[in-house]
Amino acid sequence: EDLNDSLYCFPHLSDSCLRADRYPVTKAIMYTFMLAIILVTVFGNLLVIMSISHFRQLQSPTNFIILSLALVDCLLGCLVLPYSMMRSVEGCWYLGETVCTLHSSLDMGLSVASMLHVSLISVDRYWAICDPLRYGGHSTALFVAAGTSITWLFSIMFSFGVVASKVNLVGMEMLVESLCVGTCVLLFNKQWGIIAPLLTFFTPAAVMVSLYLKIFYVARRHAQSISDRLVTTAVSDQKERKAAKTLSFVVGVFLLCWMPFFITTIIDPFLNFSAPASVFDALVWFGYLNSMCNPLIYGFFYPRFQRAFHIILSRQIFRQNSSNTKMDTA
Template identity: 70%
Template structure:
């Protein structure tokens, strides 16, 4: 039993995850109003994540006009985010609000593995979307040859396989815990934390975020540069005042879309992965509540993905409206012959 646990035992006010176990973790005391607010916010995040991504999945599966190689990547991304919202987030919500893990070590390992797998897969899908958009805008003549349904399926399959294999191999081999035996010995019953030693904190952060994030940033910068150059070329060719105006509008819209996509991605994931790298070198001094909040910031990226499509892509916007109108408000809209 650790010193901190002995100190807790001397106090009658301390609540434990498992009161009958001597090595139980102490449960953080939260006021009822705080717990209610946390449940409401997290439940709203889960619902938006699941149903928002379901809208994307249904739209692409139902409307043939949306079934393109690019949108198949988005379809797979929506499946990843939907699984994250339905299989991982409810248990993370319970752990965050209650401050305890009641489901045992085996379920904890499965939860951590799925959490890591789906989070890595979501980020790599975003990177694949950036690669696809780069080829479409920077090399449009050969885009149809390079990007086909089979090549996209191959890329998606590699991402799923790599994310699953990498995550569960790290967890089951426990290489992320090498050199942390003293820390693990003092671990109490009722916790489920995914932690990394110094080496694997750096490796996982590089593989899961910094490398794909750097690739995304460079590709989007080049896309913006090429799109701007194309818009300027079109403006120079036409003397009508409406042509330059239209090209400027397209340029601004492209800039806003790219800036928003990258901004949301960085805001959601950068704090978490910086902490993952730095925290082991600081003796894991980051408070649990802070680290848990950063985890939920990362989850929020999966919530934002379908919202981005709805706000910035007219085709998805139209499909969303038709699906909600028919299946939520029960309007008898006919989908046949619809053009996007």
């Protein structure tokens, strides 16, 4: 009887879910891998937040969007990923329906906010490279403030609204009632399985790809005319091409991490939800990897961020007056 009890999430309930049947070594490997993702996500994004907040050299319009993105990804790592790790490894949700609803809302909201921030950075880079004469000053600051505020508000209101209203479950009442106790999944019916991915992923992805192609075209056109320009302009063009290459990497990682999950989200309701839970779980964690990669991309690809990280990690920041801590600008 004790052996049978250990097979269930809630042994005293007749409709309890089964625990995940995994070897202890498998669980240990999963916990180690997921904990590493959480730690890199949290502390990597904290480094970005500290760097931009402390060093004036990093306080540009683009970097304020990156600061907001880092805050989103850090909150995802702190508030969502630890509970997702427990659910993924144990195969059980022990925290009840209310916390499950809050977790699902935060999971969806912060993930959407992260994706929309990446798209917002693409718009900012497009404006800076393709229309540099109008980029800068009050209009840019207003764009950043409005863009980040709208991104946060839309992501949280949309996600909490969908989960709280249960509009995503309309027509699926029989399926929801048949779920065992100890599960916490975010399901979508056929309609919202299309609407949600279209609004939160495919539209931002299309914007990013189209803007990147335009940026690449402009940077290449500028590069072809370098021989007719001054050296200072050539250096500027080189920076434009580097920005275009970095953005292409950003778009590539973004699509690689999230595309499999959203394609499955669209297809699964039409296949009578035949995708195994373990596959969905793996795809969700693959999407989470994007929040881990963001500080690596925006931080470690830029020398100024590298120097800021070095000053913070070597604790030089504590040995100097905080207002006088400076980075080499070479």
